[in-house]
Amino acid sequence: MLSAALAAAFLSSGAQAADVNMVLNWVPTADHSPYFYAKSQGWYEEAGINLTIEAGRGSGAAAQRVGAGFSQIGVADMATVLLTKGQGGDAVAIMTVYANSPQGFYWLKKSGITGPKDFPGRSIGNPPADASRVMWPLFAETVGIAPDSVNFVNVSPQAKLTSLKSGAIDITSDFYNEHDLKVREFGDDLGFVAWRDIGINPYGNSIIINGAFLNDNKELVAQFASVTQRAFAACVADVEPCLEALMSEVSGLDHDNQVDQWNRIIELMTDPTTTTVALGAFDPERMDADYKTVETYFDLEQPFDVKTVYTNEFLDEAIKMPAR
Template identity: 55%
Template sequence: MNKTGAIFAAAAMLASSSASAVAEEPLSIVLNWTPTADHSPLYYALEQGWYKDAGIALTIETGKGSSMSAQSVGVGTNNIGIAELGTAFVARSKGADLVAVMSLYANAPFVFYWKKSSGIDTVADFKGRTIGNPPADAARIMWPAFARAAGLEEDAVSFVNVAPQAKIPTMAADQVDIISDFYNGHDLKIETFGDDLGYVRWSDIGLNPYGNSFIVNGDYLESHKDTVASFVSVTQRAYMACVQNSDPCIDALVAGASGLERGEMVKQWGRVKELMADAHTTTKALGYLDTEQVAKTYELVDTFFELDAPFDPSQAFTSEFLDTNLKMTAQ
């Protein structure tokens, strides 16, 4: 090889090495539902280039319920997802290969809403009523637990399939008596129904399992541990940044996802912060999954569902990727 050829060869090798060094690992995350305020830190970090800087080419996909996202992650269609932890545990017992790596809602987000004018005063009046929600809605999956805690028979209500965006209009039109929703959308219900709004948070009757959590496919975690660690690091930092100043995060969400009203997302984020804060996330790490609380969530699922294959819940989560210097602020 002559001198010129050697120079070109060296340059090619350097270019190849540089390209390899900056290559981004493709990573797909499926949300629990359509994008809302609780997902704004993901859009903010994506907009800021934090995932790219960490070597991750992140793709955000809209979800269709915790059950569907848990299944998708469990079979490896998506590398990472967001799902209510109890629902994820049900999926794991059915063979879904998944591990929780960070909590989003340290508290249960479930709420049942109704109109007082419908004649419902308390949960005791649910008997014979209809509840509107999607088939994969976590509240529908976890209904047996609520029914037992509320002193109702499991078949006390009838479920009606309702799309997420149709819940409020359907109840307003008296097509269903009750709807289930997450607490982060509480303010919109108040604005819509005013003094006629009745509701019960699941935590009010003693049901407070972990809510939405970030879950990762088990095989992917084993083979791409560094990528998962980088994802969790960026995501935890993004949520911390949005807790401290939500304005740029809400802006990124509204710019990145269509059909959202900024004012409503601001209100939602205030409720999200309430759901994120507990004794563990405020003292150990934002997103921390506590062993005892995870065990209680598993026990709740194991009590009210016939798990296909019981498992050790300590093997179904890890908090090892979280930065203990980043702590949630008390709300």
């Protein structure tokens, strides 16, 4: 990994910072604040990286874009990364953000839905590239319903709540970090099931790198990982400067909602590996299990060795998540 001294030497030598595009899984919210914080502090620039952060349209789309080399870096749900790899995409995860799956389904109890067994015949609204839609066959199999028993409706991330409230859809998928917003909106009428609570807990959002870019730019990737891991640790310690950096660049965000989100995100970031090995570290046994799950429930066009799709080599083991 490049040291700070080497990075300084790189810049003082007159070398230009490398232009790097990072595509997010969705529009920026609290879970993306560390990238904006590090950028606002000049950390990426100091590391020789001119980082452009781009809003995404779903984990599936982000994984495909990075896998095809249209973006060098991205954020995507790890299951969709495995699927993309199986389709010939070239992406490698260098850090997990959500060590626990953030996936969940929401509905209104007044609709008569009491749980997943009542989903058949109902409509689920989410974007086409939403990770929960990609992984739906696994969920359906786990809860014992037919995968083709529901009707998927294309709904933008911003329209999920209004569509649920209006009755345009019966169910929507969303990440756990938005949980408090829905509780405030719907109160006791809100129904919810977390995937991890029914035994589906694959790795969630992770930072991925295009494989060819990684092979050609290992020192640059090491610098990016170092800065990003440090930024996440800083935001865990004190999220306010991070939210300030986020909200100065992204309009329409409510501060208190973002604080609630970040508190949920800390739950998702915390597991035995991130608290004992390193913040952002993958557990090989869990990755093996995630691969077997995807291999079982989906048609991998090109089976692969799961060890080729993730690495912990760029993480500083001195930086860990605090034990809860």
